[in-house]
Amino acid sequence: MMKGVHFLAIVALLSLASSFVSAFDPSPLQDICVAIDDPKSAVFVNGKFCKDLKDTKADDFYFSGLQIPGNTDNRVGSNVTTVNVDQIPGLNTLGISLVRIDYAPYGQNPPHTHPRATEILVVVEGTLLVGFVTSNPENRLFTKVLKKGDVFVFPIGLIHFQFNAGKTNAVAFAGLSSQNAGVITIANAVFGSNLPINSDVLAKAFQLDKNIIKDLQKKF
Numbered sequence: 096m097m098k099g100v101h102f103l104a105i106v107a108l109l110s111l112a113s114s115f116v117s118a119f120d121p122s123p124l125q126d127i128c129v130a131i132d133d134p135k136s137a138v139f140v141n142g143k144f145c146k147d148l149k150d151t152k153a154d155d156f157y158f159s160g161l162q163i164p165g166n167t168d169n170r171v172g173s174n175v176t177t178v179n180v181d182q183i184p185g186l187n188t189l190g191i192s193l194v195r196i197d198y199a200p201y202g203q204n205p206p207h208t209h210p211r212a213t214e215i216l217v218v219v220e221g222t223l224l225v226g227f228v229t230s231n232p233e234n235r236l237f238t239k240v241l242k243k244g245d246v247f248v249f250p251i252g253l254i255h256f257q258f259n260a261g262k263t264n265a266v267a268f269a270g271l272s273s274q275n276a277g278v279i280t281i282a283n284a285v286f287g288s289n290l291p292i293n294s295d296v297l298a299k300a301f302q303l304d305k306n307i308i309k310d311l312q313k314k315f
């Protein structure tokens with residue numbers, strides 16, 4: 096009898112203790128982090144090293160220039176200005192960052208995903224057709240036309256896009272739930288990878304003629 100009570104007390108204590116420790120690994124804050132034996136040539140500890148508090152200043156939490164439009168004179172007609180831990184070192188470990196996106200008339204931020212962040216976007220100028228697609232097997236499209244002042248959310252990891260459906264420039268700002276959200280632009284990753292993916296693989300995957308694949312690979 097005593098032994099049973101003792102055992103229950105230990106189980107209760109253990110379950111209490113486990114609520115104070117992390118039950119799984121922290122999410123990675125960069126694409127890859129290969130382990131090495133010699134710490135002298137190490138560059139990351141899942142994020143960045145911390146500056147000594149006595150050397151820390153207000154400028155470590157500051158960025159200036161987000162009033163300046165990005166140049167949209169490129170083949171997709173958009174430009175993303177990123178303000179993440181590389182621009183504001185004080186963002187390290189804080190799980191948040193910001194972008195400004197400019198769109199030429201009929202320009203687009205092409206289908207892409209952020210492997211480490213959910214995004215919340217607000218339109219401050221123009222009209223945007225936006226959407227995201229859920230994972231297999233549903234692949235359901237959630238889409239909306241946004242005007243000035245409208246807000247839309249792109250859940251973490253899902254493929255999404257914005258298209259400027261208007262005749263004027265459009266501007267949006269977005270918050271991302273990572274200091275280093277990462278961007279995988281689908282067309283660039285699939286047709287423009289370095290080294291290129293075997294064109295037979297892509298022909299079958301996209302159910303396209305191999306010459307079309309080769310043409311796409313030249314474009315990206």
Ligand SMILES: *[C@@H]1O[C@H](CO)[C@@H](O)[C@H](O)[C@H]1NC(C)=O
Binds near residue numbers: 165175
């Ligand atoms: C975005 O705009 C900046 C500033 O004008 C420019 O330096 C950069 O090349 C542009 N990026 C693209 C992809 O057009």
